[in-house]
Amino acid sequence: MKRTVAAGAILALAALSLAACSSTDETTRSDVGVQLFQMPWTAIADECESTLGPAGYGWVLTSPPQESITGDEWWVSYQPVSYQLDSRLGTRDEFADMVKRCDAVGVGIIADAVINHMSGQSAPGTGFAGSAYEHHSYPGLYEPADFHDCGLTGDNDIRNYRDRAQVQTCELVNLADLDTSAPRVRATIVAYLNDLLSLGVAGFRIDAAKHIAATDVEAIVAELPANTTIMSEVIRGSGEPVLPEEYLGAGSVFEFTYARDLGIQFVSGSFTEPDLSNERPQHVPSDQAIVFVDNHDTERGEAQITYRDGDAYAMANVLMLADDYGTPVVYSGYAFSDRDAGAKTTASGTIEPVGCAEGAHGPQDFADGDRTCIHVWDAIAPMVAFRIAVGEAPRLPGVMVDDAYAFEREGRGAVAVNQGESEATLTLPTTMPDATYCDVLVPECAVTVTVDNGTATFTLAAGQSSAIHVEAVAR
Ligand code: LM2
Ligand code: CA
Secondary structure, three states: OOOOOOHHHHHHHHHHHHHHOOOOOOOOOOOOEEEEOOOOHHHHHHHHHHHHHHHOOOEEEOOOOOOEOOOOOHHHHHOEOOOOOOEOOEOHHHHHHHHHHHHHOOOEEEEEEOOOEOOOOOOOEEOOOOOEEEOOEEOOOEOHHHEOOOOOOOOOEOOOOOOHHHHHHOEEOOEOEEOOOOHHHHHHHHHHHHHHHHOOOOEEEEOOHHHOOHHHHHHHHHOOOOOOEEEEOOOOOOOOOOOHHHHOOOOEEEOHHHHHHHHHHHHHOOOOOOOOOOOOOOOOOHHHEEEOOOOOOHHHOOOOOOHHHOHHHHHHHHHHHHOOOOEEEEEEOEOOOOOOOOOOEOOOOOEOOOOOOOOOOOOOOOOOOOEOOHHHOOOOOHHHHHHHHHOOOOEOOOEEEOOEEEEEEOOOEEEEEEOOOOOEEEEEEOOOOOEEEEOOOOHHHOOEEEEEOOEEEEEEOOOOEEEEEOOOEOO
């Protein structure tokens, strides 16, 4: 049984939660997720009710919920010291309440599961919730024998990504590497994941999955309920032996090649259309691909396009959300100039519960620490309804004129984007019914696009994105 995030699974999940709460109106859910990076549980719960539920988002990817080392950096979240749900992002009760409130509006929770490793601290310490630990000792949970001792590099750190054994049994940046082949370790991880499932999460992102043998991931997942959603993070490297395809037996994988292909078009300044007649090369099958423009790691590294790119970033998200490949996740974090800087904290050292109901509705000059609120941008949020409206309709070959590009989802909707520096006009032959459609990326149907005689005419200002679909006819 494969745990993929096909629309059906998300819809089934939504139907379940809707049935459990009769007061919820029956908004159709989409397969679109949003990564609410370093957003505390109470704020995510509010976000589900105020913005995500109404927009039709299907799921939220949270930051890791377990106890971690202490510190101000965001990445302390990736150094577990126990599996107590008590962190700067909130308590166990707050986490459980978030899952309930999000579920009640049809939004599933995917928790980031850090199970490849524990802390990267060489000195003994005490975690956020008070648990004492040492590099290879986490009392009540793991002892030194539960960790890999790869013996392949001087300090046991991964040096060579072309060496499978190093990648999977040595330490990733000094993070104590769990021996995930050991039954005792697997059982401990399974107990943690089952605990989260008991609170109602829909599934997990498997952090650093590349560093865990695919057979170990599969063995762990096999112990979980069959409907658990799994998204393995396996960065596709060049010339590396560990491939994303190995992890398809456990569920879906994040397809990093998709993000790279998308981003490069904004560097080159011109669009390239994928070969729609074939499976996309260097991509896992669509129904097992999680696609994204950027994430918390790539926006601090390789990503060619991030919130800093404003209109172009919106365009990239529009193209992804309009595509017929993969299950998309929109990334929503906070502005930063220091890659280590954590989200804003309160006087007591927890993360400030700032949501987006009244947040930024478009690109702007963000101050460090401001949440970017990408998922509520005028040019992005309505693409969730677009995706519901177009359903399974295939993407058809589009038209490209200079720096502008448009394509259709057969008979159901069309998008157009212009990354040039001057106005562009695109005429797209379309099978959509003749009508005047609202450009759903402009609030209140203030701009319309006419389909006449099987041709849609888009007039796009520099940097503008436009989207029309059959559920939003102007008159
Ligand atoms: C991931 N996926 O595979 C996460 O998405 C990524 O954000 C994590 O790195 C990484 N793998 C481990 O879970 C982040 C961050 C690193 C940080 C680690 C651990 O990008 O910078 O490393 O979390 O917190 C930091 C220091 C590093 C140090 C390490 C251990 O930057 O210099 O290594 O802690 O103390 C000695
Ligand atoms: Ca490992």
